[in-house]
Amino acid sequence: MAGRKRPSGRNLKGHLTYTAGELATTLSVHRNTVRSWMREGLEPVCDKRPILFRGDLVKAFLKDFRARGRAPCKPDELFCLRCRAQKRPAGNLVEIDRNRCGAPMLSAICPSCDAMMYRAIAEPDLPSLTRIFDVSERKHTDD
Numbered sequence: 001m002a003g004r005k006r007p008s009g010r011n012l013k014g015h016l017t018y019t020a021g022e023l024a025t026t027l028s029v030h031r032n033t034v035r036s037w038m039r040e041g042l043e044p045v046c047d048k049r050p051i052l053f054r055g056d057l058v059k060a061f062l063k064d065f066r067a068r069g070r071a072p073c074k075p076d077e078l079f080c081l082r083c084r085a086q087k088r089p090a091g092n093l094v095e096i097d098r099n100r101c102g103a104p105m106l107s108a109i110c111p112s113c114d115a116m117m118y119r120a121i122a123e124p125d126l127p128s129l130t131r132i133f134d135v136s137e138r139k140h141t142d143d
Contacts, residue, residue, distance in 0.1 A: 006066055007027040007028065007029055007062060008062065009027065009055075009058055009059040009062040009063070011026050011027065012026060012027070012055040012056075012058055012059055013055045014054075014055045014056035014059060015055065015056070016054075016055045017045060017052040017053065017054055017055070018052065018053050018055060018058070019050045019051065019052060019053075020034045020035070020050075020051055020053070023053055023058065034053075037061065037065070038051075040065065041061065042057075042058065042061045043057060043061075071086065073086045073119055074086065075128075075132060076088055076132050076133070077119075078094070078106055078107075078108050078117035078118060078119040079117055079118060079119060080110040080112070080113065080115055080117045081115065081116075081117070081118070082110065082113045082115035083110060083112055083113055083115070087110055087111060087112065087117065088111065089108030089109060089110070089111070089117060089133065090108065090109045090110065090111040090114075091109075091134070092133055092134050093108060093109070093133070093134050093136070094106050094107070094108045094129065094133040094134065094135050094136075095107050095108065095135075095136050095137070095138055096126070096129075096135060096136070096137045096138065097137075097138045098138075103120065103123070104120075104121050104122075104123060104126060105118060105119070105120055105121070106118065106119040106120075106121055106129075108133075
């Protein structure tokens with residue numbers, strides 16, 4: 001079963017009820033994932049079998065579930081993938097690179113684990129970075 005990491009619920013119909021199996025198939029997740037969501041607070045229609053879930057309630061649950069996992073970085077923080085946390089960069093040093101589309105991307109070294117930390121940033125916010133970080137811009141050479 002090729003599933004997405006974070007099912008959105010866009011495939012669900014709000015006015016329909018789904019069994020755990022139908023819900024798992026519709027969202028491309030395993031049935032055990034639906035059981036896990038029940039432990040996390042997803043409410044079935046009733047306690048009798050088959051266990052049924054209302055589509056609109058599942059959509060609301062998934063939206064709330066995704067929001068709980070998000071914690072936006074403060075202006076002086078980047079996200080470390082290895083530590084799974086927001087942190088200030090080591091030495092307050094940040095490098096600006098541009099992605100393929102030309103949008104700016106910050107990168108720095110994590111003070112705890114020495115892994116790379118990243119953060120996308122909007123072009124108008126670049127001037128304010130010099131007040132927060134020691135910024136250098138990566139220059140690309142054409143090969």
